[in-house]
Amino acid sequence: MEPGVKEKLSGMFPGKIQWNCSLKEYTTFSIGGRAQALVKVTDRNELQKLLCFVDAKGLLWRVIGRGSNLLISDNGFPGIIIVLQGDFSRFTKNVVEESKDVVIRVGAGCSLGRLLKNCVDSGFSGLEFTVGIPGTVGGALVMNAGAGGEELGTVAGSVTLMTQNGIVELGKNELDFTYRSWRGFDKFRPKSVIIESEFFLKKGDVRQIKASCQDLSERRKRTQPLEYANAGSFFKNPVGDSAGRLIEASGCKGMNVGGAAVSDKHANFLVNCGNATASDVLGLMRKVQRKVRINSGIRLIPEVHFL
């Protein structure tokens, strides 16, 4: 980045920029090189200013959430990483007294964990399936995060985006979610940041909601290698089958490349055994894809995003 541009950016966001920032700490994989800069924005004005600046200067940028579905290159990211905080974690609710329906509005930087806790405490049902998914609302919308046959797209209402030109609100009928993806987001992605979303929930019984979260959470602990850094399920499930089953049937459980290994507990989890690099994970990914292809004829598609 040219020194003049760097100085200007520093002046615009005092105390909010980490230069030459290691991205390891910003991903659940604990893998990744450095970004030129990481900027934590706390309100809409700041984000608008930043988007105008990066657009005017032609700088590369990307917004990330909790980095729980990301594999970041060992070479890092030659641009600006944006993280949403402060106002972007806000939560408001609209309860219609005489009906069972509830509408909540949540900032895209809010963690799913905090959102779910708020819902459970308020007795709102519909997001129990998100228990244990370590993402933010923004990342979870892009991924159409889900579990046990339920997914975020089903309960999402309108979604608010910000571009350098201002705010765009997309109605529910303009969103097209598919398995582990908000398909239509690709046309907005290069210029847009998700800043807020509505969710349609139902009033429920607090005890029942808590019990169901507890069950799901215990199931995760039993079946997922949470003791290792990872990015959740690495591959998407092919139609009518499960990636984990195919990987296991191909004899890949326990296979490793450098510090990356196929989990013994859940074959669709590629885990960082301590010092894995992104190239280790990519090497392992290709090995697994090759073995599954030979064994079953199926080409596994990664669910994880690459940066």
Ligand SMILES: Cc1cc2nc3c(=O)[nH]c(=O)nc-3n(C[C@H](O)[C@H](O)[C@H](O)COP(=O)(O)OP(=O)(O)OC[C@H]3O[C@@H](n4cnc5c(N)ncnc54)[C@H](O)[C@@H]3O)c2cc1C
């Ligand atoms: C232990 C573990 C368990 C998991 N279990 C599940 C599960 O059960 N189901 C499931 O679906 N996933 C699961 N995941 C994967 C992951 O948590 C989800 O995909 C999550 O929704 C990603 O959210 P994030 O905020 O971490 O997004 P990130 O990984 O930070 O980003 C994902 C993508 O969204 C983009 N993005 C993020 N925020 C924004 C924004 N505000 N505006 C525009 N683009 C944005 C990023 O650029 C990136 O392309 C799991 C992961 C782990 C580590």
